[in-house]
Amino acid sequence: MIVDAGGGSALRFGESGARMSQVDVVLFSHFHIDHSSDFPALIFSSWFEDRKSSLPVFGPPGNEFMPSTTEFVRDLFNEPHGAWRHMSELVDAGREGSYKLDRIMFWLDRCRFSCFATPKSLCMRCG
Secondary structure, three states: OEEOOOOOHHHHHHHOOOOHHHOOOEEOOOOOHHHHOOHHHHHHHHHOOOOOOOOOEEEOOOOOOOOOHHHHHHHHHOOOOOOOHHHHHHOOOOOOOOOOOOOEEEOOOOOOEEEEEOOOOEEEEEO
16 A cells, blocks of 8 residues: 655655565555655556556645545546546556556545554554
């Protein structure tokens, strides 16, 4: 699981030896640049791993100042105007690609994720 992806996240993730193909979900607390700027770099690195499963992306619903999670991801990758539209096959379910960023979701107003460590894993709950 990746929680937020601000500047330096892709570098530190790579240094840790982890692979994007091992990530089950990406969670965003909000879309300020210091929490989201390395998301495209992480997705780009996973493109080379030939990921076979979808990558759920969860985040806020958006408001008048910030995009929703769906809008954020589509603005990055969708054709014809996405900043990284050459990777549009990742979000366009109608095109052939190695995996999709499908199941892009947003949090409901009353739903927040809390994380806690256990001896063998990191657990999440919504509440």
